[in-house]
Amino acid sequence: MPFGEVVDLALYDPVHGFYATGGAGRRADFITSPEVGPLYGAVIARGLDAWWRELDEPDPFFLIDAGAGRGALAASVLDAAPDCAAALRYVMVERSGELRDLQGDLLPVVEPRFVFGAGTSAVDDGEDMATGKLLEGTGPIVTALEDLPAIAVVGVVLANELLDNLSFSLLEYTEDGWAEVMVGIEEGELVEVLVPASDHLVRGIGELVEGPRPGDRVPVQGEARKWLIAALEVIERGRVVVIDYCDRTASLAARPQREWLRTYRAHSRGSDPLQDLGDQDITCEVAYDQLSRVREADAVRTQAAFLRDHGIEQLVSDGRQVWLDRAHLGDLAALKARSRTFEAEALLDEAGLGGFLVLEWVVGPGRA
Numbered sequence: 001m002p003f004g005e006v007v008d009l010a011l012y013d014p015v016h017g018f019y020a021t022g023g024a025g026r027r028a029d030f031i032t033s034p035e036v037g038p039l040y041g042a043v044i045a046r047g048l049d050a051w052w053r054e055l056d057e058p059d060p061f062f063l064i065d066a067g068a069g070r071g072a073l074a075a076s077v078l079d080a081a082p083d084c085a086a087a088l089r090y091v092m093v094e095r096s097g098e099l100r101d102l103q104g105d106l107l108p109v110v111e112p113r114f115v116f117g118a119g120t121s122a123v124d125d126g127e128d129m130a131t132g133k134l135l136e137g138t139g140p141i142v143t144a145l146e147d148l149p150a151i152a153v154v155g156v157v158l159a160n161e162l163l164d165n166l167s168f169s170l171l172e173y174t175e176d177g178w179a180e181v182m183v184g185i186e187e188g189e190l191v192e193v194l195v196p197a198s199d200h201l202v203r204g205i206g207e208l209v210e211g212p213r214p215g216d217r218v219p220v221q222g223e224a225r226k227w228l229i230a231a232l233e234v235i236e237r238g239r240v241v242v243i244d245y246c247d248r249t250a251s252l253a254a255r256p257q258r259e260w261l262r263t264y265r266a267h268s269r270g271s272d273p274l275q276d277l278g279d280q281d282i283t284c285e286v287a288y289d290q291l292s293r294v295r296e297a298d299a300v301r302t303q304a305a306f307l308r309d310h311g312i313e314q315l316v317s318d319g320r321q322v323w324l325d326r327a328h329l330g331d332l333a334a335l336k337a338r339s340r341t342f343e344a345e346a347l348l349d350e351a352g353l354g355g356f357l358v359l360e361w362v363v364g365p366g367r368a
Ligand SMILES: C[S@@+](CC[C@H](N)C(=O)[O-])C[C@H]1O[C@@H](n2cnc3c(N)ncnc32)[C@H](O)[C@@H]1O
Pocket: 019, 025, 026, 032, 033, 034, 035, 066, 067, 068, 069, 070, 072, 093, 094, 095, 096, 099, 146, 147, 148, 159, 160, 161, 162, 165, 166
């Protein structure tokens, strides 16, 4: 079986997969930016307003939160009350039914027809959603889907730490050229088996990794590329924003696999990816030069730069002022304001979350 298929089952099998059984998803195993606290969502809300204004304040204006998990980002974006709120249709797209079930605890989730309107079919199941009515100025309205909507919208597709969780093929360079890493069973144990890689898999990798040495390994992220193609199709006007830990394919080839193909469990590194299947998160750094084969991103910057460009420092200094004014009350508003300082430290840390890359593709008029 191809390595990526094993990864897909380990993560998403409806009964035994990590995201079906973990309940809280990655939250319990390691912290993503939205799980650090509400500050991240507050900055994204400022970004949303900037993008909404760039598009001349469309109503409705969609935010498709791809890989939304239990809805932490959605809750903090809405809590920040962006100016675009009345136009906002917030669509959480989450593959795990377990996590979709939890979203209702944090958010008032309504049926998709109330977000996508009458006569449209946002879910590609052949069923026409005949009764929804799309009224301007009635947002924010929140809904949840299992997959990207099947119709194009004006707005933003945002994927925070989604692409690193999509399955991929694994190649190893050998004396005979590139081989694909497959998984077999030997004496009851899962073992790696190398087979000659198909031309289809190798295509494009040669250009990205010059002069590979035997033993070098790279992921081939076909699922991530397919996702990007689909996300670009969902946007009629607006942008696709991908936030993740990224590297170039050649750099991944030069690094040991255990550095970029990681497992996490209970806040620390887990075991070999082929062990403890379903009990640990399996994640692969995103080879973002492979995404360029779909389309070159219009903007690439670190998460720290992106958050600064969208005003994180202003939010932290506002928080400091609120803390000074309300510290004697010690109420929730005071504590929330104070926690912004600590959240910003984690979000901007270039050795951690701040070093992630934010890749943006602009769609429609206004494209750079
Ligand atoms: C690492 S979590 C990130 C969750 C959230 N975005 C965050 O930053 O906290 C990745 C999420 O993507 C979901 N996922 C994986 N493949 C997906 C797909 N094709 N469409 C939608 N969600 C997917 C997983 O179930 C998981 O909840």
